[in-house]
Amino acid sequence: MAPISIKSVLISESVDPRCRAILEENGIRVTEKQNMKKDELIAEIKDYDGLVVRSATKVTADIINAADNLKIIGRAGTGVDNVDVDAATKKGIIVMNTPSGNTISAAELTCALLMSLSRNVPQAAMSMKQGNWDRKKFMGAELFGKVLGIVGLGRIGKEVASRMQSFGMRTIGYDPITPPEVSASWGVEQMSLEQLWPQCDYITVHTPLMPSTVGLLNDETFAKCKKGVKVVNCARGGIIDEAALVRALESGQCGGAGLDVFVEEPPKERSLINHPNVISCPHLGASTKEAQARCGEDIALQIVDMVQGKKLVGAVSSTQQGK
Numbered sequence: 001m002a003p004i005s006i007k008s009v010l011i012s013e014s015v016d017p018r019c020r021a022i023l024e025e026n027g028i029r030v031t032e033k034q035n036m037k038k039d040e041l042i043a044e045i046k047d048y049d050g051l052v053v054r055s056a057t058k059v060t061a062d063i064i065n066a067a068d069n070l071k072i073i074g075r076a077g078t079g080v081d082n083v084d085v086d087a088a089t090k091k092g093i094i095v096m097n098t099p100s101g102n103t104i105s106a107a108e109l110t111c112a113l114l115m116s117l118s119r120n121v122p123q124a125a126m127s128m129k130q131g132n133w134d135r136k137k138f139m140g141a142e143l144f145g146k147v148l149g150i151v152g153l154g155r156i157g158k159e160v161a162s163r164m165q166s167f168g169m170r171t172i173g174y175d176p177i178t179p180p181e182v183s184a185s186w187g188v189e190q191m192s193l194e195q196l197w198p199q200c201d202y203i204t205v206h207t208p209l210m211p212s213t214v215g216l217l218n219d220e221t222f223a224k225c226k227k228g229v230k231v232v233n234c235a236r237g238g239i240i241d242e243a244a245l246v247r248a249l250e251s252g253q254c255g256g257a258g259l260d261v262f263v264e265e266p267p268k269e270r271s272l273i274n275h276p277n278v279i280s281c282p283h284l285g286a287s288t289k290e291a292q293a294r295c296g297e298d299i300a301l302q303i304v305d306m307v308q309g310k311k312l313v314g315a316v317s318s319t320q321q322g323k
């Protein structure tokens with residue numbers, strides 16, 4: 001690959017300091033500016049060859065079109081749904097991510113939510129803080145022997161499977177691309193969604209957000225599940241339809257939900273979060289020291305590789321977003 005000249009990079013979110021250090025060690029000028037409004041970013045972006053973001057910066061077409069010198073958008077993390085990849089590609093701007101840096105952290109948070117759902121840990125902790133000692137209200141159920149349905153058997157889905165198998169869960173799953181023999185080697189039996197829904201005690205989703213996964217769990221699919229099924233979403237808001245989830249929680253069709261991600265972040269609509277059977281986190285899947293160090297370092301090294309004309313790693317095309 002021909003070397004690409006990148007002299008200046010804007011980091012618009014909290015990215016591990018290793019990112020800045022590596023870029024500067026390689027002669028790239030770095031500016032960090034967080035919480036910029038769209039207009040500020042439009043005004044600022046003109047001055048930079050590179051932009052490094054996480055998930056909060058919405059890199060829309062109007063920002064990209066204002067970016068006269070931009071050659072690269074680096075996503076220190078996995079999902080690039082906050083970047084208009086089509087608009088970037090049309091302008092010849094490379095979009096790249098660091099998809100494996102936060103896999104373990106997201107898988108561990110998923111497992112934490114599954115365990116918390118089974119034993120009402122957050123609700124019991126809150127009750128204790130309020131001065132109560134309520135042992136009856138928080139009766140739980142073992143995960144041992146229960147069925148976990150994993151929708152999306154990529155990096156995170158497979159790591160969740162192996163961890164939850166150690167709790168004695170049977171893991172079944174669905175993925176249109178991962179071959180059944182690969183998922184079988186991770187202890188996951190693949191089947192159609194029609195076969196999967198009625199068998200699960202717990203369902204966790206690990207797909208990208210794209211037209212085929214929006215509302216994957218909806219009124220119709222909830223109705224096909226066991227009554228009281230518990231669901232986890234550590235992938236992207238909207239894969240589980242939020243209004244349908246509220247209805248399923250209200251009717252008891254869904255017995256609880258563990259949510260790390262929301263259609264709108266932070267969410268203004270509170271009915272889901274305030275529901276007593278919902279436990280939630282403010283998009284913390286990748287928020288560990290280790291994941292941030294890996295992602296920050298990886299994106300900086302990928303940018304340096306581009307400057308040095310090395311083989312491109314982590315470049316993303318719009319087809320990967322299902323467009």
Ligand SMILES: NC(=O)c1ccc[n+]([C@@H]2O[C@H](COP(=O)([O-])OP(=O)(O)OC[C@H]3O[C@@H](n4cnc5c(N)ncnc54)[C@H](O)[C@@H]3O)[C@@H](O)[C@H]2O)c1
Pocket residue numbers: 078079080099102103106151152153154155156157174175176177178206207208209212213234235236260261283284285286287
């Ligand atoms: N909460 C967080 O902080 C956090 C952290 C990391 C990743 N994520 C998100 O988690 C999700 C999974 O990440 P990953 O690294 O495992 O991605 P991945 O690309 O490795 O795996 C995604 C899998 O989903 C499958 N898939 C696509 N369409 C599907 C469909 N209709 N039904 C079932 N499966 C389908 C793909 O074939 C692929 O195997 C992404 O949405 C990512 O953005 C969230």
Ligand SMILES: O=C(O)[C@H](O)COP(=O)(O)O
Pocket residue numbers: 054055056076077078079080102283284285286287
């Ligand atoms: O797709 C991702 O990598 C995760 O959603 C993490 O997003 P974050 O970097 O904003 O924490």
